[in-house]
Amino acid sequence: MANVPLESITTKDPFGPTLAYTRGVRLDTGVEPDKLVKTHCCFCGQQCGIQLKVKDNEVIGFEPWYEFPFNRGKLCPKGVKRYLQGAHPDRLLHAYERDTAAPGGFKAMDYAQAIRRVADEIERIQTAYGRDAFALLSGASLTTEKTYLMGKFAHMCLRTANIDYNGRLCMVSAAAGNKKSFGIDRAANPWNDILGAEMIWISGANVAECAPITTDYVWQAREHGAKIIVVDPRITPIARTCDLFLPIKPGRDIALFNGILHLMIKNDWLDHDFIENHTVGFDAVAEHVQQWTPQKTAEVTGIAEKGIRQAAEWWGTASTSFLMHARGIEHHSHGVQNVMGAINIVLASGRIGRENCGYATITGQGNGQGGREHGQKCDQLPGARDLGNPEHRAYVAGVWCMDPDDLPQPGVDAYEIFRKIDQGEIKGLLSICFNPLVSLPDNNFVRAQLEKLEFYVAIDFFLNETARYADIVLPGSLHEEDEGTVTTAEGRVIKINKAVDCPGEAREDWVIIQDIAQALGREKGLTFSSPAEMFAELGQASKGGIADYSGITYEKLEAQNGVFWPCPDAEHTGTPRLFEPGSWNPVAQGKGPFYFPDGKARFNVAPYMPPTEDVDDEYPLILTTGRVVSQFLSGTQTRRIGPLVDNYPEPRIEMHPTLAEKLGIKDGDWVTAESRRGSTTLQALVVKTIRPDTIFIPYHWPGRKSVNQLTISAQDPISKIPEYKVCAVRVRKADSGNR
Amino acid sequence: MPKPVEMEFFIDPSRCIGCQACVQACTECDTHKGQSMIQLDYVDRNSSPQTVPVICMHCDSPTCAEVCPADAIKRTADGVVQTARKPRCIACNNCVLACPFGVPKMNNGMNLMMKCDMCYDRTSVGLKPMCASVCPSQALFYGTREEIRQLRPRSRPVNSFQFGNQTVTTKVSMMVPRETPLNLVDVAASLHQTPVAQAVAPVEDVLLANMFVEV
Numbered sequence: 001m002a003n004v005p006l007e008s009i010t011t012k013d014p015f016g017p018t019l020a021y022t023r024g025v026r027l028d029t030g031v032e033p034d035k036l037v038k039t040h041c042c043f044c045g046q047q048c049g050i051q052l053k054v055k056d057n058e059v060i061g062f063e064p065w066y067e068f069p070f071n072r073g074k075l076c077p078k079g080v081k082r083y084l085q086g087a088h089p090d091r092l093l094h095a096y097e098r099d100t101a102a103p104g105g106f107k108a109m110d111y112a113q114a115i116r117r118v119a120d121e122i123e124r125i126q127t128a129y130g131r132d133a134f135a136l137l138s139g140a141s142l143t144t145e146k147t148y149l150m151g152k153f154a155h156m157c158l159r160t161a162n163i164d165y166n167g168r169l170c171m172v173s174a175a176a177g178n179k180k181s182f183g184i185d186r187a188a189n190p191w192n193d194i195l196g197a198e199m200i201w202i203s204g205a206n207v208a209e210c211a212p213i214t215t216d217y218v219w220q221a222r223e224h225g226a227k228i229i230v231v232d233p234r235i236t237p238i239a240r241t242c243d244l245f246l247p248i249k250p251g252r253d254i255a256l257f258n259g260i261l262h263l264m265i266k267n268d269w270l271d272h273d274f275i276e277n278h279t280v281g282f283d284a285v286a287e288h289v290q291q292w293t294p295q296k297t298a299e300v301t302g303i304a305e306k307g308i309r310q311a312a313e314w315w316g317t318a319s320t321s322f323l324m325h326a327r328g329i330e331h332h333s334h335g336v337q338n339v340m341g342a343i344n345i346v347l348a349s350g351r352i353g354r355e356n357c358g359y360a361t362i363t364g365q366g367n368g369q370g371g372r373e374h375g376q377k378c379d380q381l382p383g384a385r386d387l388g389n390p391e392h393r394a395y396v397a398g399v400w401c402m403d404p405d406d407l408p409q410p411g412v413d414a415y416e417i418f419r420k421i422d423q424g425e426i427k428g429l430l431s432i433c434f435n436p437l438v439s440l441p442d443n444n445f446v447r448a449q450l451e452k453l454e455f456y457v458a459i460d461f462f463l464n465e466t467a468r469y470a471d472i473v474l475p476g477s478l479h480e481e482d483e484g485t486v487t488t489a490e491g492r493v494i495k496i497n498k499a500v501d502c503p504g505e506a507r508e509d510w511v512i513i514q515d516i517a518q519a520l521g522r523e524k525g526l527t528f529s530s531p532a533e534m535f536a537e538l539g540q541a542s543k544g545g546i547a548d549y550s551g552i553t554y555e556k557l558e559a560q561n562g563v564f565w566p567c568p569d570a571e572h573t574g575t576p577r578l579f580e581p582g583s584w585n586p587v588a589q590g591k592g593p594f595y596f597p598d599g600k601a602r603f604n605v606a607p608y609m610p611p612t613e614d615v616d617d618e619y620p621l622i623l624t625t626g627r628v629v630s631q632f633l634s635g636t637q638t639r640r641i642g643p644l645v646d647n648y649p650e651p652r653i654e655m656h657p658t659l660a661e662k663l664g665i666k667d668g669d670w671v672t673a674e675s676r677r678g679s680t681t682l683q684a685l686v687v688k689t690i691r692p693d694t695i696f697i698p699y700h701w702p703g704r705k706s707v708n709q710l711t712i713s714a715q716d717p718i719s720k721i722p723e724y725k726v727c728a729v730r731v732r733k734a735d736s737g738n739r
Numbered sequence: 740m741p742k743p744v745e746m747e748f749f750i751d752p753s754r755c756i757g758c759q760a761c762v763q764a765c766t767e768c769d770t771h772k773g774q775s776m777i778q779l780d781y782v783d784r785n786s787s788p789q790t791v792p793v794i795c796m797h798c799d800s801p802t803c804a805e806v807c808p809a810d811a812i813k814r815t816a817d818g819v820v821q822t823a824r825k826p827r828c829i830a831c832n833n834c835v836l837a838c839p840f841g842v843p844k845m846n847n848g849m850n851l852m853m854k855c856d857m858c859y860d861r862t863s864v865g866l867k868p869m870c871a872s873v874c875p876s877q878a879l880f881y882g883t884r885e886e887i888r889q890l891r892p893r894s895r896p897v898n899s900f901q902f903g904n905q906t907v908t909t910k911v912s913m914m915v916p917r918e919t920p921l922n923l924v925d926v927a928a929s930l931h932q933t934p935v936a937q938a939v940a941p942v943e944d945v946l947l948a949n950m951f952v953e954v
Contacts, residue, residue, distance in 0.1 A: 022766065022772070022773050027772050027773045028772075029769040029770075029772050061767060062767070064867075064869075064872040064873060066867075066872070073867070073872045073873065074872070074873055074874065074875050074877070075760060075764070075873040075875070076758050076760050076873075076875050077758055077759045077760045077762075077763040079760075079873070080760055080763040080764045080767065080873055081763055208756035208757075208758065208875075208876065209756070209758070212756065212758050212760070212875035212876070213875045215754075215756055215875055215876040216875060216876050216877050219754055219876060219877075220877075220890070222893075223890065223891055223892055223893055224892065235787070235788060235945065235946055236788065237756040237757060237788045237790075238756070240787060240788055240789060241753055244949075245945050245946070245949055246949060247946045247949050247950050298951040299951060299953075301951070302950060302951045303949060303950065303951055304948070304949050304950060304951050304952070305951070307949045629756075629757075629758045629759070630758075630759065643763055643766070644763075647759050647763075657785070667785070685784075686785065687784060687785055687786075688785060688786050688787075688944060688946065688947075689786075689787065689788060689946065690946075691946065691950065
């Protein structure tokens with residue numbers, strides 16, 4: 001037989017991404033499911049209730065869960081098609097080791113040998129270079145039990161300072177701003193308080209695409225007369241029917257909040273009693289915002305003065321309100337300042353801590369809230385305690401039966417971990433639930449660092465783009481293959497239930513981590529036999545802290561459809577609304593409703609600073625980035641689900657017709673966008689719904705389609721969040737060879 | 740939940756966010772699993788993110804059935820217009836061409852016209868249809884008249900539509916602003932120089948109008 005010509009040999013990558021569609025048993029309407037499992041969606045921070053249909057250890061579809069109070073059966077397209085991630089052809093069923101000769105670059109290996117190799121490499125690197133030379137990157141889509149375990153694994157088992165998580169790219173600016181203003185990092189209100197508000201302010205939140213179910217809350221409020229103000233450089237679907245649209249120039253949010261407060265003070269639209277009795281720092285802020293006249297605010301924000309005046313009047317004179325924001329104001333080198341500016345106008349109005357008077361960040365990831373509370377952040381211990389605080393160290397060390405002096409000191413953030421690889425300080429890496437090659441800014445730098453590591457082990461259920469640089473890949477668990485808890489955007493702790501067993505050699509992530517600890521001979525404190533055991537210990541470790549889970553049990557979660565923390569004892573039913581008059585908290589000890597020793601909230605002066613990289617003659621346009629409704633984060637899951645990919649197959653460059661005309665670009669043309677760090681060539685989407693000085697590119701794609709080749713790694717000095725929402729670029733029609 | 744007969748379907752395009760959850764959920768319906776009977780499109784993406792879902796309106800006197808030479812399309816007693824009956828459908832496409840709302844689809848593989856049957860497997864046992872169950876913004880709503888009256892005080896349901904000389908009344912209602920005197924939606928109005936067309940004619944560019952302009 002003649003040799004097969006080379007081009008006809010299949011070059012399909014065994015690890016995908018393969019597009020899964022509804023086929024076989026999933027299409028057969030005659031099949032009765034073995035069971036319906038009540039659980040939650042695996043994607044965003046809203047954590048909609050859903051029932052998974054299970055047949056022969058496979059999730060074959062879903063049924064709405066009408067009784068779960070947050071979403072009452074509603075789901076976005078990601079939730080509807082989420083079941084297609086199970087029994088997927090790309091699923092990792094074995095441990096793998098790098099082998100460039102093998103298809104896809106990896107060869108299956110024995111699980112126990114893989115664990116042995118990981119333990120040996122950790123031991124070697126820590127012995128040769130010091131404990132901190134081995135770093136961990138974790139994620140906020142893991143259950144809270146797993147995030148607790150990751151923190152304990154880092155701080156007690158490996159004793160490395162260097163653990164951080166992908167919430168660093170997501171919620172940390174809001175977290176830091178909330179801590180500085182309220183003393184606590186949690187949405188102040190349950191979403192039901194949106195329904196009765198007469199004024200809703202949405203800054204930098206593409207609600208309809210990134211938190212779709214929240215749309216119904218906002219629009220239900222509107223049905224009963226609420227006015228909606230949307231602040232965004234783009235007319236997003238939630239902005240389409242709002243009462244006032246403020247088309248802000250990216251990176252100028254703090255100027256707007258300062259300008260609004262200026263007008264509130266000038267017109268005496270203030271709650272003097274609240275400011276006097278429940279806050280400190282108002283005078284300094286009032287003095288600071290004197291300079292923020294409507295004219296100056298308009299010049300800096302790019303919003304017409306009349307819109308600013310109208311917004312201030314509506315906000316200033318409302319009797320109930322809800323202010324919400326998301327990454328649009330948080331993904332900045334001054335993200336914390338933006339958040340504090342937003343909170344300043346809430347505090348000045350006095351509309352907080354009461355029914356229909358609320359404030360919240362719309363947390364992005366599935367466990368964005370719980371994942372930032374219990375110890376996988378670089379400076380944190382369970383219960384939202386601080387790794388740098390001696391009392392906190394002593395308490396947690398007591399629960400863990402270890403010497404507090406053996407706990408490492410705070411480490412560095414997720415991006416700094418890559419800089420430390422560059423500097424030769426970090427030599428080994430374990431990642432789980434994180435795909436930094438797609439999700440971190442300036443990812444050409446990230447790629448170069450991955451190539452420098454002496455050893456890299458990735459845990460995942462699919463071979464994500466970053467894991468392709470790993471030496472060892474361990475097969476972890478999908479959301480539906482394990483149980484545990486997550487905490488939603490509202491601050492509601494809920495129960496995730498297991499629907500199916502892990503396939504093949506894959507196992508629950510916490511089992512894998514404990515197997516590594518055991519192979520290291522450092523299994524002390526890491527011998528849990530179930531998530532319930534972890535949750536019980538987490539409750540004790542969080543007791544007395546701000547994020548107090550000690551009164552929560554799995555039974556209570558099921559019985560109450562979730563419990564809002566803090567929940568400090570067995571009789572407590574949880575705390576849906578924070579800061580109610582007369583409420584008690586462990587910091588104020590009854591002196592007031594806010595989480596400071598005097599019980600008062602803080603006004604914080606929030607000075608305006610331009611973005612780190614502003615436009616200039618060479619790079620005259622602003623690039624801003626975000627999501628589309630049918631994809632999620634770095635796309636590891638959603639780029640493998642056929643119907644979701646079909647909805648929005650490729651990223652496009654959104655630009656205004658005025659700009660397009662100036663550049664000779666028509667809708668659908670191939671266009672190259674270029675920053676000082678990288679470039680990408682994509683098709684144009686020419687629409688009147690974006691500022692003419694700004695272009696938008698969604699970020700879910702890898703490689704040459706990745707907008708994070710262009711973004712800047714500038715970070716907020718406090719929260720360390722990267723500045724995804726603004727950098728300088730130039731745009732041109734693509735050369736024909738560039739497509 | 741009230742008896743199925745009291746439950747009605749309401750569409751409010753002003754609430755549509757274009758997320759395609761309805762299109763995706765429609766493929767999960769057991770009566771036509773794997774195929775969506777809903778189309779969702781931008782009205783004019785260049786100027787607005789406005790999208791509109793097109794689902795079957797379940798006409799009282801269905802044009803699709805009237806033009807069917809094989810009498811394959813039946814309207815059941817509860818007012819639901821069913822997918823063509825497989826033994827009768829001759830795949831002639833008359834219904835596809837004649838439906839004023841553009842709903843029926845020809846499944847060429849099966850030689851069968853398929854359309855929304857309002858999730859007959861669900862609604863007949865008191866469950867909501869898939870699309871209205873999941874719709875995140877509740878642009879698609881399934882419930883009683885009383886519920887919609889309480890939940891949507893700014894709008895009211897209309898179920899009469901004008902296509903040229905044809906007036907069509909439907910089981911499914913479209914929500915219109917409460918104050919409008921409109922009781923009959925003239926679907927082709929924007930093509931004509933009628934008062935209604937004038938009323939929906941060019942609006943201010945919200946984005947540019949609210950931007951700061953240097954003087």
